[in-house]
Amino acid sequence: MPISFEGCAFGYRRGTRVFTRLDLDVPAGRTALIGPNGCGKSTLLGLAASALRPRAGRVSYQGLDPFRRGNLARYRALVGWMPQRVRPLPGLTAREQVGYAGWLMGMSHGLAWRRSLEALEAVELGPVADTRCAELSGGQLRRVGLAQTLVHDAEVVLLDEPTAGLDPEQRERFRGIVARIGERGHLIVSTHETADLAETYDSVVVLDGDRVRYAGPVAGLGAASESTRKV
């Protein structure tokens, strides 16, 4: 299992809880994370990315707990995360922004610089590598965010609503890129696009507040929701 949540509790403020006790083994391969607005998809990805720290319980990647002493840098090198909003760093070109992300992950300056171009090419942004991020479109900037997760060869890539707000052409393009990324590692994507899950994903996790209503193959989701309805 790529990412496991064991008895995780988390709230943004004292006295509030998004999760009181989350137990979940995210399936291997390409997984869609779905659920109603505000149910905690972004929070779950933030916890998986180690950007948020559980109040109780633990999150781990193949047994590696990011918050145990000395693990954080290694964990973050293995688990890449694209948050919902990708911000352009002032004055930096796409290549510089992606290279900077690699350097922050512990890569040498030279390696990060070389790999930044490869990562941009993987998301079809090679032609704008030397353009300042602030001048890119929303969809292109989203792909810069994706390249930031690829530059250091993460084994798990977490994408928070990567296609939200994109026009149909950009969305289609993004889907193709996501499918290619899924071939080289594990992918967990939060999304509201539930129409063609089987085309892009192997598994789906349905979240509803603290409850995981379903975690398994996309093909089993229909039967699971039928039996839930009958209860």
Ligand SMILES: Nc1ncnc2c1ncn2[C@@H]1O[C@H](COP(=O)(O)OP(=O)(O)OP(=O)(O)O)[C@@H](O)[C@H]1O
């Ligand atoms: N930075 C924050 N500070 C305080 N509360 C927050 C913060 N981010 C999220 N929340 C709250 O935590 C809960 C879960 O939010 P989260 O963004 O994880 O849900 P989501 O399923 O990703 O929603 P959406 O589908 O609308 O993106 C919500 O009640 C939300 O209001």
